[in-house]
Amino acid sequence: QTGSVGFIGLGTMGREMARNLIEAGHTVTAFDIVGDAVAAAVAAGAKPAKSPAEAAANADIAITMLPDTPQVEEVIYGEGGLLASPPRGRLIVDMSTISPVAVRRMHADLKAAGTDFIDAPVSGGPIGAKNATLTIMAGGEAAAFARAEPFFRGMGTTITHVGAPGAGQAVKLCNQLICGINIQAVCEAIALGRASGVDLEQMRSVLLGGSAASWMLDKLGPAMIAGDADAGFRIDLMLKDLRLVQEQAQALSVPLPGTALVTSQYIEARAHGEGGNGNQALFRVYDRMTNR
C-alpha cells in the first residue's frame, strides 16, 4: 500500500527517511528551511515545496523530523503551518524527539481541528535511518496509528504502538537515558583500557562477545578509539534529550542520578565548543580528565 507524504525536516535523519519512503514507492513532497536540503531530496526523487502547508497539501500524511519542540510548534502553529493547512489525509506524524507535554497539547489542538496526530520518535541513529531499520515508538489513537503504519514500514523494522498521545516520547526518553549512560560507560572503559596499555580494537571485539556488549560499543566504539569526534547524533541534540528526560523526571518526582552525572559531562563537552560533534565525542571529556 503506497501513498503520498509531505516530509518536513531533511537533516541527518529526515533526508534518509524521505529517501527510503520514495524507494518504498511513496510519493514524497519535501520541505526544509535549508534550500540545499530540499535540493538533495529532489535529487533523490522528491517534489520540492516552499512551506509545510505546500508539502502537505495533497498528502495522505505529513511527517515532521525537526530538531526540537520549538521547530515542531513553528511547523504546526506558524504561518503556512499544518494546523491551518492540514494534509488532505488529515494525519500528522512527528518523528522528532520533543517534549511529551507539548505533544499532548498539539494532539488536542489538532484533534479539535479534525486532524489526527501521532508522536512517533525513533531509535537507531543515522545508520538505522539509512538502512530503513529504525525502531519506531508511537503514541496516539489506535486508528490513527493503523493509518500511519504502512508509511512507518518504509522507514523502520521494529514498529510499536506504545500507548496514548505522548507515550512514544515517554518511551524515547527512557531510550535516551540508556544511550547517554551507555556512551559514558564505553568512554570510561576505553580511558582505563588505554591507560592499561591494552589493544583497544581487540578489547572492543572481546567485549562484544560477552555481557558488556552494547549498541554503543559496537557502533560508536570504533570512532571513540580512533579519536573521531565528527559526525553522528550531535551533542547539542543529546543535551536537548537529557533536558527532556530531566523535565519528565522532575514532573514525576523520579530521581535520576546517573542521568544527572552524564548530563554534566555533556555540558562540559559543549563548553569546550563540541556541541556540533557527534555524541561519541564524550571521549574527549575523558581525554581531558586523563590529560591526553
Ligand code: NAD
Ligand atoms: P538535524 O538538525 O540534522 O535535522 C533537522 C532538519 O530540520 C534540518 O535540516 C533543519 O534545517 C530543519 N529545520 C529546522 N527548523 C525547521 C523548520 N522550522 N521548518 C523546516 N525545517 C526545519 O537533526 P537530526 O539529527 O536529523 O534529528 C532530527 C530529530 O530526530 C531530533 O529531534 C533528534 O533528537 C531526533 N533523532 C536523531 C537521531 C540521530 O542519530 N541524528 C536519532 C534519533 C532521533
